[in-house]
Amino acid sequence: MNEGWLALMQQAFSLLLSLDPDVWSIISVSFSVSFAALIITLIPSIVLGFFLASYQFPGRWFVTNIVQTLQSIPTVVIGLLAYLLLTRNGPLGDLRWLFTQEGMILGQMMICAPVLIALSQAAFSSIDKRAYETSRTLGASWQRAIWTVCRELRVPLLLAVIAAFSRILTEVGCSMMVGGNILHHTRNIPTAIALETSKGDFAQAIALGLVLLILAIVINFAIGSLRGKAMPRSQ
Amino acid sequence: MTAKLTAKNVSINFKERKLFEFDNLSFCEGDVIYLQGDNGSGKSTLMKLIAGIIKPNSGDVIATGFAPKKWWQSNSLLGKAVYLHQHAYLFDGSVEYNLRYALPKTRFSPQELQARVAQAIESAQLGSLLKSDATDLSGGERQRLAIARAWITQPKLLMLDEPISNMDKQSQKLVLAMINILKQEGTGLLISSHQTCGLTALCQKHWHISEQKVVESSHIPSFEQSQEFHYVSAN
Ligand SMILES: Nc1ncnc2c1ncn2[C@@H]1O[C@H](COP(=O)(O)OP(=O)(O)OP(=O)(O)O)[C@@H](O)[C@H]1O
Numbered sequence: 001m002n003e004g005w006l007a008l009m010q011q012a013f014s015l016l017l018s019l020d021p022d023v024w025s026i027i028s029v030s031f032s033v034s035f036a037a038l039i040i041t042l043i044p045s046i047v048l049g050f051f052l053a054s055y056q057f058p059g060r061w062f063v064t065n066i067v068q069t070l071q072s073i074p075t076v077v078i079g080l081l082a083y084l085l086l087t088r089n090g091p092l093g094d095l096r097w098l099f100t101q102e103g104m105i106l107g108q109m110m111i112c113a114p115v116l117i118a119l120s121q122a123a124f125s126s127i128d129k130r131a132y133e134t135s136r137t138l139g140a141s142w143q144r145a146i147w148t149v150c151r152e153l154r155v156p157l158l159l160a161v162i163a164a165f166s167r168i169l170t171e172v173g174c175s176m177m178v179g180g181n182i183l184h185h186t187r188n189i190p191t192a193i194a195l196e197t198s199k200g201d202f203a204q205a206i207a208l209g210l211v212l213l214i215l216a217i218v219i220n221f222a223i224g225s226l227r228g229k230a231m232p233r234s235q
Numbered sequence: 236m237t238a239k240l241t242a243k244n245v246s247i248n249f250k251e252r253k254l255f256e257f258d259n260l261s262f263c264e265g266d267v268i269y270l271q272g273d274n275g276s277g278k279s280t281l282m283k284l285i286a287g288i289i290k291p292n293s294g295d296v297i298a299t300g301f302a303p304k305k306w307w308q309s310n311s312l313l314g315k316a317v318y319l320h321q322h323a324y325l326f327d328g329s330v331e332y333n334l335r336y337a338l339p340k341t342r343f344s345p346q347e348l349q350a351r352v353a354q355a356i357e358s359a360q361l362g363s364l365l366k367s368d369a370t371d372l373s374g375g376e377r378q379r380l381a382i383a384r385a386w387i388t389q390p391k392l393l394m395l396d397e398p399i400s401n402m403d404k405q406s407q408k409l410v411l412a413m414i415n416i417l418k419q420e421g422t423g424l425l426i427s428s429h430q431t432c433g434l435t436a437l438c439q440k441h442w443h444i445s446e447q448k449v450v451e452s453s454h455i456p457s458f459e460q461s462q463e464f465h466y467v468s469a470n
């Protein structure tokens with residue numbers, strides 16, 4: 001058993017290090033799709049989070065709760081919704097995006113946006129109003145004052161971005177349903193792991209799992225150094 | 236044209252409770268006004284009103300004599316007069332970052348700016364602290380930094396909310412000297428304090444909030460040395 005494990009790990013590493021084309025195509029699909037979904041949703045979601053945190057308007061309470069709910073819906077359900085939108089007879093059927101990367105991007109955007117909105121709303125709610133007031137009263141334009149506020153909140157905002165990105169990079173349900181798991185086209189890391197494991201081809205599954213593991217380690221240590229020595233203060 | 240803020244027929248309530256009201260108050264370049272009132276009488280609120288941070292329940296604050304804004308800039312009251320919070324807000328970053336936050340780049344040449352920054356560092360005695368984190372400063376140092384940051388901008392109108400409440404005699408002297416320079420440069424000053432002190436001796440006008448009215452007069456309550464000692468030792 002132990003030797004079996006060792007052999008598997010060796011195979012997994014050699015797949016990664018020998019730049020196996022299948023493995024690297026899967027990795028690149030994963031990253032390009034998830035990056036695209038993140039980039040498209042990033043700015044609008046953070047702006048919406050800012051408005052939800054800063055302004056009282058009728059329906060704010062309702063929108064906030066809807067966003068919170070969307071955030072906790074399982075990704076297969078979002079996958080189902082995206083599928084229904086993209087299917088031939090669906091409202092977006094004419095786009096022919098089902099089983100394409102575009103379809104996967106759309107599905108992942110629907111997962112990514114609520115996470116980003118909810119977490120950036122939480123970040124903006126925690127700001128000391130004096131940050132904005134001080135900036136404005138010292139003569140800064142409102143654009144610069146908002147930039148200053150974002151700078152003050154860079155740690156929680158970055159955490160929001162990372163949380164959203166890791167959620168879409170690692171989700172299986174939506175990618176499987178909308179993408180269809182087609183090799184070199186829509187097969188990404190999570191769907192490949194699910195497939196290879198069910199086939200009993202553990203080496204490739206472990207190789208891909210390792211990529212996610214290494215990424216998680218790098219990101220978390222990077223956040224750790226960003227937070228620095230931050231300690232609770234009293235002032 | 237001299238910069239001027241005029242507040243007319245203002246009243247301020249929080250929920251059902253009336254805080255204060257007045258018919259007409261104006262704050263001009265060249266004015267040095269002492270704002271007096273007990274704790275909770277509304278000194279900070281009045282300053283925030285004039286700074287454009289809060290809106291009155293009725294009445295208006297009108298700005299005249301300021302440079303016209305470009306069409307893409309907001310022409311709000313915020314940013315016309317500089318307001319220094321009672322508890323200064325410092326941006327996340329070094330002391331130097333805070334000092335340089337609001338450099339008036341359009342009004343002064345780089346050499347003049349350099350000289351002004353150097354003079355601010357000198358007068359507030361921040362030289363040895365320049366590289367430290369603003370969040371690590373002591374209460375009195377924070378206050379000094381905030382005043383130096385506003386001083387650099389050479390504002391037309393400056394409001395100082397209890398500027399020396401946390402300070403020892405040495406710091407009070409430094410602040411007094413900086414404020415004297417601004418006075419000579421023609422900056423309009425509005426200084427609040429619940430008690431007379433060295434600063435209020437500079438003032439030419441007196442606004443007093445009592446019994447929910449703001450009363451204007453030209454009589455400055457005299458500042459007795461013994462009172463200052465009492466005040467300093469109480470801090
Ligand atoms: N946003 C607000 N909502 C409700 N009440 C408020 C608000 N801001 C101020 N108040 C109330 O208004 C009163 C005046 O507050 P303000 O801070 O202006 O007093 P102050 O004269 O500056 O007092 P101090 O000398 O203690 O600084 C206080 O009783 C305070 O509770």
Ligand SMILES: [Mg+2]
Nearest residue numbers: 278279321396
């Ligand atoms: Mg106050």
